[in-house]
Amino acid sequence: MGIPAVLVLPLLLLGISGLLFIYQEVSKLWSKSAVQHKVVVITDAVSALGKECARVFHTGGARLVLCGKNWERLQSLYGALISAAGPSKTFIPKLVLLDLSDISCIQDVAKEVLDCYGCVDVLINNASMKVKGPAHKISLELDRKIMDANYFGPITLTKALLPDMISRRTGQIVLVNNIQGKIGIPFRTAYAAAKHAALGFFDCLRAEVEEYDVIVSTVSPSFIRSYQVHPGQGNWEASIWKFFFRRLTYGVHPADVAEEVLRTVRRKKQEVFLANPIPKAAVYLRTFFPEVFFAVVACGVKEKLNVPEEG
Numbered sequence: 001m002g003i004p005a006v007l008v009l010p011l012l013l014l015g016i017s018g019l020l021f022i023y024q025e026v027s028k029l030w031s032k033s034a035v036q037h038k039v040v041v042i043t044d045a046v047s048a049l050g051k052e053c054a055r056v057f058h059t060g061g062a063r064l065v066l067c068g069k070n071w072e073r074l075q076s077l078y079g080a081l082i083s084a085a086g087p088s089k090t091f092i093p094k095l096v097l098l099d100l101s102d103i104s105c106i107q108d109v110a111k112e113v114l115d116c117y118g119c120v121d122v123l124i125n126n127a128s129m130k131v132k133g134p135a136h137k138i139s140l141e142l143d144r145k146i147m148d149a150n151y152f153g154p155i156t157l158t159k160a161l162l163p164d165m166i167s168r169r170t171g172q173i174v175l176v177n178n179i180q181g182k183i184g185i186p187f188r189t190a191y192a193a194a195k196h197a198a199l200g201f202f203d204c205l206r207a208e209v210e211e212y213d214v215i216v217s218t219v220s221p222s223f224i225r226s227y228q229v230h231p232g233q234g235n236w237e238a239s240i241w242k243f244f245f246r247r248l249t250y251g252v253h254p255a256d257v258a259e260e261v262l263r264t265v266r267r268k269k270q271e272v273f274l275a276n277p278i279p280k281a282a283v284y285l286r287t288f289f290p291e292v293f294f295a296v297v298a299c300g301v302k303e304k305l306n307v308p309e310e311g
Contacts, residue, residue, distance in 0.1 A: 100153025223251030
């Protein structure tokens, strides 16, 4: 007896879903096996994304170097990783105090890592500092601090570890950037400027080190949301700006970004833009129809400025 026609489509969809699920699980296992025994350095490992990156690379059997500027939070992460993964398949992470805004200490940290493991296979530049406010109210001192943390810090650490990768003719550098490295968003002048600069540096570096078989990758999510999904309600909830960039998407979950970073390392991707449809549309709008993009942004700014502040 044949299958009724009414059941063909549901069964077909079920079969496709099953194949996709199997593919995703196999891809995850393959990604983790690709980093086994690799020395992986993660900056700002105590952030939401840093913790997720530490988790996926640790369970994949990487030899982790976890960097952060808070020792207690590093120790807490260390304990969580050790208790969650079997010691027979993983390595004990190395903890390193590192504040990327303090450029003077980065060379010593790089030497400490190289002295410990002898090499670095993957460097994940994840550290980031944010600031929000009108450009004329952000001091130059704060501008410099943001630039140190988001630009000079990552490139200084990269330059310190790069000669070893070049001499061994292997290695991968991953910059976790942001949508604001591609488009400028109002009230984020210092942050967006640093992200644009970092993206430009690593785009240039990619071409320079290709002949040495060193891979340079950039992963640019839109907004990395916190573990709490529910956003707060503000007075300007209905503004065009918030609708355009925030209302239909509250960003990408840190766990999803971490899995994408792992896939990027395995597949040696050069550039990944990880975002929901609205931010992606904004990037394309900025590229192909800049006048429309600027008009939408300006309209949103005017609406925000006309709304009285809470409190």
